[in-house]
Amino acid sequence: MTKNLSVFLILAGLVIAGALLYVAVAEDGDELPVGFVQGNGRVEAEQVEIAPTNAGRVAKVTATEGSMVAAGQILAEMDIDELSAALDRARAEVALANQTRAEAEALVVQRESEQRRAEQELDRATALLAGQNISKTIFEDRDTTHKVATAVLGAAKARVATAESRIAAAEAEVRRIEAQIEDSALVAPLPGRVLYRLAEPGEVVGAGEPILTILGLENVYMEVFLPAREAGLLPIGAEARIVLDALPEYAIPAYVSFVSPEAQFTPKQVETLDEREQLVFRVRVRIPIDLVESRIEHVKTGLRGVAVIRLNPAAAWPEALEQRIPEELFE
DSSP: OOHHHHHHHHHHHHHHHHHHHHHHHOSSSTTTTTTTTEEEEEEEEEEEEEEOOOOOEEEEEEOOOOOOEEOOOOOEEOOHHHHHHHHHHHHHHHHHHHHHHHHHHHHOOOOOOOHHHHHHHHHHHHHHHTTTTTOOOHHHHHHHHHHHHHHHHHHHHHHHHHHHEEEEEEEHHHHHHHHHHHHEEEOOOOOOOOOOOOOOOOOOOOTTTOSEEEEEEEEEEEEEEEEEHHHTTTTTTEEEEEEEETTTOEEEEEEEEEOOSSEEEEOTOOOHHHHHHHEEEEEEEEHHHHHHHGGGGOOOTTEEEEEEEEESTTTTOOOGGGOOOOOOOOO
8 A cells, every 4th residue: 555655656746747847848948947948849750651553443451540550561452353364464475475486496497407508509509600510590590599598597587586575575564463463462661550541442542542541650750940049059969858748747858850951930830929920940859769669559649749959968957857757657
């Protein structure tokens, strides 16, 4: 009983301290120590559309909205009946082209024999003509026969080359269809959570039309907007903490991964007119991937909060911003 009461008091103390911390950093930053800056934002992650490369009918959708998916996991499958038939035909075309090449090669052997015989006859006729033992007409007939045999041999070799080209084209068609069949199984490119399920089995979708939307959890971040005098001091990699409305007792470690090179007007969601009239720089504060991976089932985008960034590496973090949530709250 005493032990449970102690644990309760510890957790209650963390919550109260976290609430005080959130009040301290959620107003205007005046209570932050020198060397720190803050901004309001919400947790975001990259969205990935899962869509077929070719139009077709959806055969199966295995993922449901809200479910966690792993990289490489099959999420949906497209109907491949037509592709399977096309693949059979393409393979038959390869076999036919190979048979045609074999026939053409056999014909080349025959034409080479004929050309050699015609060449020998021409050589004999040339010798006989020199000794005036045959007429010029006979010599010309042998010469014509040799020329025809040579031309026929060239044509036979051209047929072999044509057959080889047809084989290459047929094999390329086989590979193309096999790639389409492979692409008909839609897989998750990265670990994440299914945000939307946009098509059901039996529906016909166009090429590139999304079937699922995945919220990638490899790059979880919060974007804040800081004035130039503060953004100009931010180095990439600067240490930060994220304090969420839902978990005010937990200061999530993070770092600056991006600072926009161009200024812009403060987004409309900023409430005060004075802030909207200022030029600010967009800053992305990213949560380390190892921390995300270890708690990936608990990551939720859209949660609002505050990002506190340390401008001066020598400045000591306030004690409240060093707090960590107890492990048992994640179990």
